[in-house]
Amino acid sequence: MKHRMSKTGLVLAGLLAVLTMPFAAVAQGLPDLAGRKVVVVTENAYPPLQFIDPKSGEQKGWEYDAMDEIAKRLNFEVEYRNASWDVMIQAVADGQYDIGMNGITINDERKAKVDFSDPYMRSEQFMLVRSDESRFTDAKSFAAFTDGLIGAQPGTTPFYTTVYSVLDGNEQNPRIKLFETFGATILALISGDVDAVLTDGTAGEGYVESSGGGLKMVGGPLGSEDFGFILAKGSDLIAPVDAAIADMKADGTMEKLTVKWFRDYKMGE
Template sequence: MRLPLLAAALLAAAPALADLPDLGGRAVTVVTENAYPPLQFIDASGAAVGWEYDAMTAIAKRLHLTVSYEHSSWDAMIPAVSAGQFDIGMTGITIRDDRKEAVDFSRPYMRSEMVMLVRGDESRFSDAASFAANPDLLMAAQPGTTPFYVGVYDVLDGNEANPRIRMFETFGAGVAALRAGDVDLVLTDGTAGEGYVAASEGALKIVGEKLGTEDFGFIFPKGSDLVAPVDAAIAEMQADGTLAALTKKWFLDYKLGE
């Protein structure tokens, strides 16, 4: 599998590093969906694993945090973090201005490109325009996500109630519907898309041109004093190669389903 754009993962040269603060074992609760491989998911043994878990472990070690994890659905996560129910949220969350009204973001830790994930034998369309032109074709999406909005405004007609978009609670459920033939397209960033293609043994593929880029960040309640320390830790991890090593582990070496 080729290294995705996001897997280059350094985004830009890291700023000059300052000494990281010692947070003295401070207890922090991180909420995640566990449904977005290889960022975070439940593996075949039942363990919660992924790129973001490893990154958070490294951040906690550098800042001397004591981390515990909770699970949330995607649609409840941003409101829950905004309300202060959790200290940090992680689930491949795209940094967007509208979301900044509810939560604070860390600096970007990863960049991805949006791609079109289809069945391996798909021949009815090969890009966004040919998908949009066939009214019989259906798209899976999670409401409120970047793929949903890209599907509505960049692929289809701008109608958020378009019946060609079938809603699913998790990204994995949408992919399962794609494989079963219930929908014909899943829009996703290269993060999950390339991971699913690599694990599918030809059952899935990516078609068409990239539909744009997005930066991922961790989220915090507004005004959180954790943002600056976490930003400093991310910058250090970009500079010393830790993020690149995690990307190699999860995007090149790891095989989903093993």
């Protein structure tokens, strides 16, 4: 999304998996950050990674659970902030926030501005469509269906995959309808305002399951990507966060979170 967004492949296996372990203040062998405050920014617009629960107003999702667990294992106090995607990377680069979490794809262009943690998830892009869609069955046939519209969030992996792997390489192609959030693209698909949305495979499976038969995925994967947390260049948090990610992969915690949020998550819950 951002990225973002690799699917059935955000594969449960490709995700860094882990069973929870009982836990003291700092996990054995991990750095102790002595209760320091760490400010973490997100957009809250990419369920089930992070979003606002429409019923409770609570911030929740896979990345919140993962970051809370990292904070416990490293003994730091996490403070969450909200910012739009279009300013987030630069704000982290400028030191306004310590960590950014937003399903952010690791790539060289972003590495020029910020440092990334080790990957916490691998994802693949798939086409999500309404279940009664019969005019196209994959990216190639969608490109040939010249009346078809696809929804995307500017500056994200689904946007660039749409431009360069589905359509003609023109970032101003009028067949791409832009939305401020990923959630808005899904709503536009459901309402019929667009005909397709690219999404990570595992997240896509969650949307299909929770749509009551209204959505399906078509075609094969359109490339894979790794997600990571972003930090300012040279941040002293990089090594501790990487150590916590490795620890959570090794003991099954990452896998447990993936099952919770990508298999059991339901839209609107």
